[in-house]
Amino acid sequence: MSDQVTAFLEATVRTATPLALAALGESISERAGVINVGLEGVIIAGCFGAVVGARQGSVAAGLLAGVAAGVAAALVFACFVVWLRTDQIITGTALTLGALGLTGLLYRAVFGTGGAALSIPTMRPVAIPVLSQIPIVGPALFRQAAVTYLLYAVAASAWWFLSRTHAGLALRAVGEYPEAAQAAGIRPARVQGGAVLISGALGGLAGASLVLAQVGTFAEGMSAGRGFIAIAIVALGRWTPIGVTLAALLFGAASALQFLFQSTGTQLPYQLFLALPYILTLVVLAAGTARGRAPAALGRRDLGVW
């Protein structure tokens, strides 16, 4: 039984890693007042980039290419939303639709129509000495792929950046009250553009971690709604890095449940477990949105006087 619990916790952290990375990026963008519904598209771009990069022979190239692809997708979004001030939600929907299609198209154009599984280098779990020996939670937290350790660093940096730096304060000011931020000498559009690009980098990293540390190949539409789940995670985590990371773990657990239940030989239909994260998202949004407070200027198209 304790073997099963350990395996369940390990799977929880592993499946939570891409969700947490994407949600941390999204929370930074939302704190600056931009909701990126195109996060799903950013993640699938990161997945594709990671496969192309990893084909060059190394995991590091995969990670870098994934981040670059995520930033490129976010740049398109930023051009429309920050520069042209188009509606954030419709633009994001179009980005998702386009990125899902374009990655599928390019995948077949570059790797052929056979759809055969590509062999790419993947990230294996790296056990951290001593810490991974802690009973039950040790292996879950400290016997993971390196990208999970990167997540710990990203979560800590995001917390430090948002709550302890001038730049973080400026970013939050833009998300709450852009006119006041502008009066204080901050350029709201520039801050929002930067925040969107950061969320693109983290969304791309999330896609790369999905490919390199979980799936090991690319499949059309493999992001499977994780971008939208990540947006729900941001609301559940109340827009704070620590809260967002913990909320991602909850969703990781929901996904990991299917492995646990399958191993216990339950009679319940497996589609129920596949649907569980999406149902959980609905429940969590109802609870989270009702109690949490979103940045005041979230989704606003105008930024006051230019």
Added chain:
Amino acid sequence: MTPSGPPSRALPTSSIGILVLFALAIVGLLAGVLAVSGFDVGDSFAALLRGAAGSSYAVFSATLVRATPLILTGLAVALAFKGGILNIGAEGQLLTGATMATAVVLALGTTSGGWALPIALVAAAVGGAAWALVPAWLRLRFGVLEVISTIMMNFVALYGVGYLVRGPLQEPTRIYPQSASIPAETHLPLLVPGSRLHIGFALAVAAAALAWYVVRETVAGFRLRVVGANPRAAASAAQLDVSRIRLRVFLLSGALAGLAGGVEVTGVTYALYENLSPGYGYTAIAVALLAGLHPGLVVVSGIFLGALEAGAAAMQREAGVPLVLVSVVEALIILAIVGARALLDRRAPRAAEVGT
């Protein structure tokens, strides 16, 4: 505080001119995407045209058959957007409608003396509305963004159908993940003899005409436009119950998408299975935006995108171009529209509200 007339109420003639310009721009974009992906642009376009309009079979059995669910779901999205509801859940509502229609038809069988078909279509609309009720309730009660909740409902619907066609609704031999075929008496009659075009197309066009009339000429339509254009003014100046109107719009939108699913099952597939819809509910967003949310023009943009999908299917068969090309083109259409709208807004500030 009088609500200003919604910007999309331009003369249809000028909108058609813009539509033609957009169609030309889209052809250019399509050529660009094909060239970048390394396909022969000439061959691909020839296949596209043959598949979309090269023969009477292509027009009636491919283009217009595909246009039917696109008009109905496009109408669903256009009315919702017009009322300020960002319903991205037409796909899930369509699947629920298809499921309801299949279940009703298989349960009633041939015993109901011709009533099974109309009952199934009503059930499909009710199913779609019920699927929309969840995000509508979450929005009105908890303020949950319907963009996210409707997409979650799409995934739940897809897995739900996946379960049903391997469980309670699976065909009798229990081999294939699909429902039993529905009896021939419950098929929608053909509109053009010798083709695959069923009267669902006429139904979709009639629905669009009715929606056009309601939005333009009736009090309910006026309320819908006011609530979509400026909810605060609608509540304070016009004394409208914004929540109630939004709920109704959301349910109507779900019902139309559900009807599209019912029509698809009784007119095209004759059975329920997971890949019943190649993303009609997502294409619907492009249909609605391309029509400028105008219910009448949804017919035109629905046929246009139906032709694009039919042509893309031929491109895949004949030139090996992946079908997903269509969603890239649709995304470019949406981006071009919101981008152009934003540029116009910048020149004439405060001309339009969010949501279009």
